[in-house]
Amino acid sequence: RKEVEQDPGPFNVPEGATVAFNCTYSNSASQSFFWYRQDCRKEPKLLMSVYSSGNEDGRFTAQLNRASQYISLLIRDSKLSDSATYLCVVNIIQGAQKLVFGQGTRLTINP
């Protein structure tokens, strides 16, 4: 079983819609969690960290459920510029620190 799993999509939604996707993790030593955004043929960039209490940054909301071992990302009022691949990243600390990526969820916002 992969340590971090995401639905690869692709998800195609109309502009203005609300879209949400999840990421599950299996290692109980997972300490911190992040969503990264990757545009086509570019490097990933940090979108937001995910805190236990949930956190919001503009149209983006991230939540963590430790009991069920998943994190989620919600995008409200989606824009064409939100089209990208969203990568879930988990920081596992077992002696050394290791950041593990999910395979990414591809999102396309249609006009």
Next chain:
Amino acid sequence: DGGITQSPKYLFRKEGQNVTLSCEQNLNHDAMYWYRQDPGQGLRLIYYSQIVNDFQKGDIAEGYSVSREKKESFPLTVTSAQKNPTAFYLCASSTLKQVSGELFFGEGSRLTVL
């Protein structure tokens, strides 16, 4: 400006040749990482290092080698033993703070084996 520099951006190699990808950072980060990304896939960890002169294998280390002689530098060698080396290679660095984990990426090196 602080950041990570990878070179070359594009590299073409014949089968049987070793190639070395450069990664330099001036962020004073302790940890550095090499990832490989194949089309439509996520990032897979090749090697990582948390301190000079020490590094650990990631999930797909076979056919690769690294060195960490300086804090700023973490070059990756793709050897001829790597069966399918054509991919997008990303170098990253981070601090080692317990709750952090934000990665700073270079722009990547795209390797094509002819």
